[in-house]
Amino acid sequence: MPVSEKFNIFEKLPIEILFQIFANLPLAEVVKFKHLNKQLTQLVNNYLAEEIKVKKIACGYNFSLILLESGRVFAMGANNYGQLGLLGEEKRLAPSEIIGIEPIAYLSVGFTHAIMLSQKKRIWIMGNNAEQQLSFKKDALKKIQLQCVSTKNDVEKIIACDFTTAYSDKNGIYQLGNNHLKPLIINNNLKLLPRWLQIPVNLNIADISAGKEHVLLLTAEGSVYGIGSNKHGLLGLDDKITHCENWTLLPIKQAIKIKATDLASFILMSNQDLMAAGINSARQLEVSDIPYFSFFKKIAVDIINFDAHEFHTIYIDSSGKLYALGNNDQGQLGIGLADCSKELLQIDKPKSTLPMINKNSENSPLSLISLVKSTSPFFKPKENKGIKDSINRNRDNSHVFN
Template sequence: MADRNWLITFVDLPSHLILEVLTSGRLSAVDLLSLELTSKVFGGSHGFYSLKFKSLADYAASQLCSAHPVYVGMGLTTQKELFANCEGNWKRLLSFLQSVEQSSDMVETSQGKMQIATGKYHTLLINNSKVYSCGVSLSGVLAHGPETTQCVAFTPIEFPFPAQVAQVSATQNHSAFVLQSGEVLTCGDNSSHCCGHLDTSRPIFRPKLVEALKGTPCKQVAAGLHFTVFLSREGRVYTCGSNTHGQLGHGDTADSPVPKVVEFFKSIGPVVQVAAGPSYVLAVTEDGSVYSFGSGSNFCLGHGEQQDGLQPRVIQAFKRKDIHILRVSAGDEHAVALDSNGRVYTWGKGYCGALGHGDENDKITPQLLVNLKNSLAVQVCARKRKTFVLVEGGLLYGFGWMGFGSLGFPDRGVSDKVLRPRVLECLKPHRVSQVSTGLYHTIVVTQRGRIFGFGDNERAQLGHDSLRGCLEPTEIFLHCGRSRSRLC
């Protein structure tokens, strides 16, 4: 009788079966590199693939890149340029694609999936589909009910029904949540209809389902000052709230009490990401174009003028040079974009060095950030007179106005200016995965799932129960509804 207790290890499988596992989409570039370094099965040549690939792991990385939605949206020339910029390393290219995709969504950490979003005086945190909030509850932005005015520590939010949260957005007066099901809930001050509900008689103190979007699964929401932008899974854009400057994109200045589709994009193609400033919007389409609409003040629309745009208009500075943009961030007075080669562009008001060009001059159209042109950036984040750029490997650069220490440089004063990109040395060993900055505070998530905050904590927006402000990044702990702090 045959022995039924044969032990067959993974490495004993045929190469084509191993490849099926490696290209399942569940592995990261780091996983593939680890396999390549620890086993000759993944690092050696098996004749299963072209000689241009040095290993099975390398070939698997190339297959994952070819199927990645960000990579698929690029033209052949753009793909070749990115491959060259990654020094012909498929695993590095895959790492770039995965990092960019996660930067405006949840990031994979060793502690699970996480996302951070900072409002004016509060912060939202997703930790494995559960949402926490801290700070001051202006008009219900913390989503803990009318009896809660402040949370000094990250406190779990209760939803009206079992909910797995996939993405959050926060601003001054309201918060928004996208569920894995595609449903959207909002809370906060709805007097401008920014929460998408018809009842404006009182603030919404707990997450409430946006009924007008039932049957329209969403993948992202971006909260502006008195309006909200919703992005459906099909790439359609919906907006609601105040429309004083045309920030709803409907070609007029009429407010919208419930989410209404922006008709313009129906003929353009699917939108892959949206960003909302105080009263303007940036939208990235699948072909890498950037469209802007709303308030033209401070040149934030990127057209070289300060006229309001009542409907979306493509930013020609990118279009003319065939620059494929992957992600954008809309600050209070300036904007930032990340292209397919990991390069960064800034435009708008240059006060305090927020644009990173070594001066305080305004840039009326997008300009390449020369100081970082040799780095492979994976996330950009702009807010009030400051900018952060996260590059490959987890290094975080900051520049602009220190604003209560919210740039994270302990050797600079609370109102100093940093005119060029500078690495946050204290966070260097921790390898940052995501950053979000509010009015005067900033919070980052690291690859190991650790959370660090710095800047103003007067309203407990950093989730510390004792500190009023932090010039240096300080660790935040989620521990049974209470928080502790420790300097890094």
């Protein structure tokens, strides 16, 4: 049958049937329809407009995942452990769709591993298993390629953080990997939090997010509390305050989302301002050479969602436009060129509005590495982990400010 006749068949199909066909194809294949037949262009455009709506952004150490409302998942960055769920181990510089999976309802990432919960309540896993964080069965490999794992009951919630994974079903909560974190249900969401952390009983808690040295707490009323280290502005408080032994109310009102990384704090406000405080060593807070923010600073406006890891940040504005900043040595920002990237998930870098500082000056991000290495012990001194370890992980790539 001639190609033209094949596309005539598609033109005659009801829109519902045609869209169902699209739903079972990778989006890169769907885009081809609009280029091969002009009469299908508008239908494809309408489908993509509804299909490409971001539900969740998840940033790992050197990779990122983006979940769409439809259940599709895109991945970019390092794939040396199979953490992208894509074939091969080469890094991906632009968002690539994970194929061969069920529609995903929720996902979460650790340092170099990921776990996804499908709309059918089944778990999909991929990535580093060196700490047994993905060992759902005996004799699991240290590198887990994308796979669906079986559980006795339907899974209700999942979470991954650092080198730990947890999930829950009707019978309880189960933990895999490193046990330095403990799983807790906070506001009906599964979280992994430091074992030393005392949860306040007098606050109406909406969320809690922990870095190595500090923790943020969001209340249902929109207030934000912090505890732990304020070195280099981790809690956005005055430089004179180096540490908060108890939960301390931060100068933030009407917050709707929080995120604490090892090096910074992020807060999304109800007016869609994205605020940040802490270390800017890889320009992950702002495209400038200001080494750290002692107080919370507005870094973006009109933002509806975001996520961040130690050295990179991704956020989306109300128009659906994605932006990324920070370290991009493995392509984790997803700003590289790829087939159909402009048709699908295009990610840009935000423009710098501030002058750059000489990289050899005492205030440059490179100099900050030496500054942080000379700081006092961390929030939990016995663990000997924290900001220093985070900075050291980025030393070899500290010159990369894509």
